[in-house]
């Protein structure tokens with residue numbers, strides 16, 4: 038038992054609907070989108086947007102492709118009014134974009150809204166009044182008839198002003214605000230009364246917007262409400278059903294998606310979900326959800342970083358690093374098994390393949406992101422991710438056994454610092470561990486004689502603590518590498534075995550260079566040796582010495598710790 042008093046709350050009643058259809062529907066096209074960033078988004082800000090900020094956000098909304106944009110509540114404030122005037126007087130509205138304004142159902146506010154819209158080619162006038170039981174009983178203290186009267190009188194007022202301003206092509210939108218807390222029969226009754234007053238036609242439809250002003254139930258209940266409403270509203274053929282969801286329970290997008298399955302035509306929302314309380318339906322998320330299902334979202338988010346930057350600048354709100362599709366970390370995997378799977382899927386992927394990459398629901402490059410950020414390394418990472426970074430940074434294609442050895446080196450660093458290990462740190466770690474000639478053994482001249490078996494004579498430098506001495510190595514074996522290793526064994530008295538070998542041409546750096554990887558067992562210790570050289574044989578011999586040098590350094594360190 039928690040300490041909460043859960044008896045304070047009651048559950049939302051399920052909708053009695055027989056044979057509901059929406060669960061079997063599949064969304065196959067984008068809805069009509071309407072941005073409410075400049076109105077609902079704006080009214081939720083600590084500091085509402087200035088006209089200048091509104092201009093910047095407007096430009097972005099037009100650029101991403103919204104065809105309907107609610108530009109404000111012009112009766113609420115002078116900046117909202119001035120912005121609408123700027124749009125119209127400065128001819129800022131593209132021919133294929135319609136502006137929309139919100140007003141309460143009060144004559145003075147409606148008149149002021151029409152004054153703001155004077156001279157617009159097209160406009161949507163959006164009228165609302167609250168219809169829920171809580172609003173009727175406690176805020177407006179009116180019965181159903183009284184609430185219908187507000188709506189109908191407001192509609193009559195809008196109609197009269199529209200008729201008096203015929204130079205504008207008017208569309209009427211009505212919202213039974215707080216729809217989710219309204220009895221469905223009453224929601225239909227008030228909307229029918231409004232529609233009957235406006236008298237739309239199939240060519241000139243009215244928009245009925247059914248808001249989850251407050252999200253009060255699971256999204257399936259909202260979908261039931263929408264399906265029930267659509268099945269009962271009069272003049273369905275003359276009505277566009279619009280949804281406007283909020284995110285109080287964290288399901289604003291899900292509710293809108295299920296609402297579209299239930300038959301809605303149009304969706305209102307904001308970029309990245311700014312809006313009252315927990316925000317409005319996030320258009321970026323819903324659009325990209327559609328896109329990830331192979332549907333054209335009819336909005337262009339191919340430069341998502343620009344969207345994030347403009348929205349942040351205009352709203353003064355941060356964007357969570359894990360915000361769906363837009364957060365700075367959403368295409369980044371730190372976990373080893375995720376990195377490994379992503380790397381393998383991307384390596385197999387052909388350019389025209391259907392996107393099917395583990396852990397990446399969509400291709401980051403579609404949003405203007407790149408693969409650079411997909412894999413980042415910390416102590417949760419594994420060999421696959423580290424190998425991916427090395428290949429990208431240095432053109433080094435570590436074989437699997439070399440990945441295992443090097444990832445242990447990176448893991449140690451990550452554990453010591455407890456922080457992310459950057460791509461450049463990983464490259465540096467690889468170079469200092471394997472490619473620096475810090476000795477003590479350094480290869481000098483060598484000579485190979487090929488008879489039945491190979492015979493190698495090599496001069497080495499041994500850089501001791503006191504002095505550097507010359508060391509001669511001579512050995513016979515099956516192949517020059519084998520001969521060299523045999524000679525080294527005799528010289529050092531150590532057991533040295535080459536367990537695995539791989540080499541490839543470098544894809545970056547000097548063109549003619551090759552890189553050799555050797556997994557060497559020195560006594561009982563497995564050591565990775567790596568070397569880069571224009572000559573493949575030299576690279577192999579160097580790689581053996583790298584392994585021997587790493588082994589020697591480890592022995593010295595162990596002695597120092599023990600001492």
Ligand SMILES: CC(=O)SCCNC(=O)CCNC(=O)[C@H](O)C(C)(C)COP(=O)(O)OP(=O)(O)OC[C@H]1O[C@@H](n2cnc3c(N)ncnc32)[C@H](O)[C@@H]1OP(=O)(O)O
Nearest residue numbers: 080110112113114140141142143165166167177187214250
């Ligand atoms: C869910 C939503 O997002 S709805 C949109 C909400 N947005 C906003 O409110 C932002 C803009 N609003 C404002 O700036 C102000 O509310 C204004 C300028 C529009 C009006 O301000 P005010 O006149 O001071 O009144 P206020 O907004 O407090 O309204 C309260 C009055 O309007 C009535 N009212 C509220 N909404 C409506 C409506 N939609 N239709 C008719 N009357 C309404 C209330 O019953 C109340 O009446 P009362 O004064 O007789 O008790």
Ligand SMILES: CC(C)C(=O)C(=O)O
Nearest residue numbers: 165212214248250281
């Ligand atoms: C005015 C309406 C559509 C609204 O913003 C809401 O109900 O949230």
